[in-house]
Amino acid sequence: MPLFGAHLSTLRGLHNAITAATALQCGTLQIFTKNASHWSAKPLTQDDINQFRRATSASKLKHLTVHDSYLINLASADDTIYTKSVNAFVDEMERAEALGISYLVTHPGSHTGSGEEAGLARVIQGYEEVHARCAGFNVRVLIETTAGQGTALGHRFEHLAAILQRAACADRMDVCFDTCHVFAAGYALAEVSDYATTFQQFDDLIGLSRLKLFHVNDSAKPFGSRVDRHASIGLGEIGEEAFRRLVTDPRFLDRPMILETPKKDDDGNEMDAINLGRLRSFATERAG
Numbered sequence: 594m595p596l597f598g599a600h601l602s603t604l605r606g607l608h609n610a611i612t613a614a615t616a617l618q619c620g621t622l623q624i625f626t627k628n629a630s631h632w633s634a635k636p637l638t639q640d641d642i643n644q645f646r647r648a649t650s651a652s653k654l655k656h657l658t659v660h661d662s663y664l665i666n667l668a669s670a671d672d673t674i675y676t677k678s679v680n681a682f683v684d685e686m687e688r689a690e691a692l693g694i695s696y697l698v699t700h701p702g703s704h705t706g707s708g709e710e711a712g713l714a715r716v717i718q719g720y721e722e723v724h725a726r727c728a729g730f731n732v733r734v735l736i737e738t739t740a741g742q743g744t745a746l747g748h749r750f751e752h753l754a755a756i757l758q759r760a761a762c763a764d765r766m767d768v769c770f771d772t773c774h775v776f777a778a779g780y781a782l783a784e785v786s787d788y789a790t791t792f793q794q795f796d797d798l799i800g801l802s803r804l805k806l807f808h809v810n811d812s813a814k815p816f817g818s819r820v821d822r823h824a825s826i827g828l829g830e831i832g833e834e835a836f837r838r839l840v841t842d843p844r845f846l847d848r849p850m851i852l853e854t855p856k857k858d859d860d861g862n863e864m865d866a867i868n869l870g871r872l873r874s875f876a877t878e879r880a881g
């Protein structure tokens with residue numbers, strides 16, 4: 594069975610996310626190490642780090658993942674935003690490394706009008722600068738597939754392929770596949786043949802061996818809408834068959850699969866437990 598997990602809150606302390614993940618019987622977990630809509634944060638204290646590392650090693654969680662701040666835009670043509678983004682991304686790397694995190698997931702950013710090629714050149718330069726300043730780190734950057742809202746890069750597999758082909762630091766990077774984003778970007782998943790074609794395209798351009806992590810989200814917005822709104826598993830436009838297929842796909846049985854779905858439904862039900870239960874039942878009903 595894949596390692597199922599969820600993006601969990603660290604509001605009451607980083608290590609509390611480990612406790613919450615364990616209570617949900619997760620195999621993996623994603624967190625922010627700081628407020629994702631702020632540029633800067635207090636540095637982690639040695640106590641924060643020790644507590645988190647102790648909680649991690651006492652748990653069964655594997656491939657701990659951090660998502661970076663939403664403000665970071667390494668594709669920006671604006672020098673001030675670009676420099677701020679490089680510094681903020683180095684901070685994300687340092688925090689993740691101190692905490693013993695496996696993966697740092699990031700969106701490749703938005704070109705904001707400079708064009709795709711200029712944006713790609715800029716983000717490649719950004720990743721190179723960041724990695725040069727983080728020599729020897731173990732944490733691995735995963736570039737996430739995006740829905741392609743506005744001028745966001747990453748909604749075509751070609752964008753990620755270009756980064757991984759051209760960046761001097763590409764051997765330190767891989768990819769996070771977000772099912773909601775990919776579907777909203779116009780890669781079909783619902784029908785068996787569409788699912789096969791989408792992963793074939795990914796394999797041809799990027800290689801499935803570079804797909805290290807899934808964000809498993811259904812999509813509240815229609816196919817090809819290029820709007821990023823996550824829905825609970827089976828309750829969105831993708832539908833549950835695609836998730837049944839994904840969690841039993843023999844190519845992905847060792848991959849972490851992380852939910853970023855709504856925390857509560859309209860009736861106030863705690864949805865992480867319900868969505869994790871759905872994924873587990875899909876994984877076991879076919880295997881058993």
Ligand SMILES: [Zn+2]
Binds near residue numbers: 737771808
């Ligand atoms: Zn995601």
Ligand SMILES: [Zn+2]
Binds near residue numbers: 773774822823
């Ligand atoms: Zn999203």
